[in-house]
Amino acid sequence: MKTFITTIFALALTATIISAGNIGGSGVEIGESVPDFTLPDAAGEVHTLSEYDDKYIVLEWLNHDCPFVRKHYDTGNMQKLQARYGEKDVVWFTIISSAPGKQGYLEPDEALAITREKEAKPFALLLDPEGDVGRAYGAVVTPHMYVIKPGGTLAYMGAIDDNPSANPDDVEGARNFVSEALDNLLDGRSVEVTTRQPYGCTVKY
């Protein structure tokens, strides 16, 4: 009996370390090159990150059923950012890494429909049902945000703003690190805040 229980503990411990390695051990670093990837968007067009090498790029991890994501979409905050920086030639990729059957997963036609319904304005909504891209970037939560400079180096990663809450009333007055980083970069300055612990729902790999 004791051996059996000890074995279960050992298995639990092993599984934990392995699963931790999948995300916690990987990821990207500020100032370093980001991993390239190729993913289809909801309309079926295929995008390769390095094809946008001459542009500023935003990656936004999405799960429309997550209360923290709803906070930023129900208030129109995320759509506003997508539109504002889209006009400034920033390539904004929204990425869904939810696995089929898990919360937030969408078939391509559902993804198109909900993007229209929410009046979201990303450059493209990318589908990553295998979760490979999410894991490569160490995306842990939704929304988890990344800002990439021309040439493919990482300029910001982490939380969208400084108010970790699910309350839509907290959008106003929060310090938005994504718009701040983009404004810094577009003004030719260096990014003041390069990382902030992200908050949200776990990505449903």
Added chain:
Amino acid sequence: MLPRKNKTPLKPTLAWILLAGFCSTGLPMQTLVGHSGTAIAQTLFQANPEASDPENRVDVTFITEESRISESGETLWIGVHMEIQDGWHVYWRNPGDSGLPTRINWEANELLDPGDIHWPYPSRFDEDGVTTYGYSDNVTLLVPAHIRESTDRTTAQLISADLNWLVCKDICLPESAQLMLETDSDGSLLSFSESARGKIKDSKSRLPESSESWSAAASLENGTFKLTVISRDENANIPDPETIYFFPYKQGVIEHTSPQRTTRSADGLEIEMQASRYLGSEISELQGLLYSEDGWLGDRMLNALEITFPVN
């Protein structure tokens, strides 16, 4: 060798926490619940985003350990008792990689002046490469309320509060409740019962405490924190290294998923852990609680040692 208390043959602490994490939120659970559980919960949430009480996954009540309000100048401990549905959990002051701590907004009150939440030590949940800290089954959060000078202590409704919390399984739902601390006509607190007294006593025993018997220091090199705790007197009980886990009070300081390696030193312990990718450039101290099933003191059981590590 200092005396060790409650030494159990299975060295269960960390393993229990890990196993608890797996049963509550981990992979086996997801496999069992899978699709249908997700679908049902999602439907409820979408139909009614501000779920009314009967639909909440957490039932919250105020409890007190005393039957009456005592004298002015003293403290009334208000327990926020949360009964959590199977498989779901709520969060500690540092929720870890995701989640949110429970929040309480007290209405301004003439008799009682509630302080910050005192958080009993949490459990650790590991799921899909994400580590969070919180509570499953049930927990009693504790709020010390200073009793003010007040002419009116006969009021039936003493104080009210809005509570907000996030409850998660494979998905997360924000829930809320409005609670009232009330008395009956002869001034007895309705929140009191013998079982309430027991729950508060139990929760108090789980609160972290600092101790004169231990000193601490830390260094940060190449993205790794090395924490050192040193026993300062005979009352310090050096626990088995395998029973130890450091819960940081703030997010973004350590990599929550990374394994913590604890080794015995001559007069204490050394614990190594990976610094967070989100750690800013300067950090002068690292604060949190060191949990051990064995306990940290010789003369009484203290599982959660509150420590501030100055960082060199």
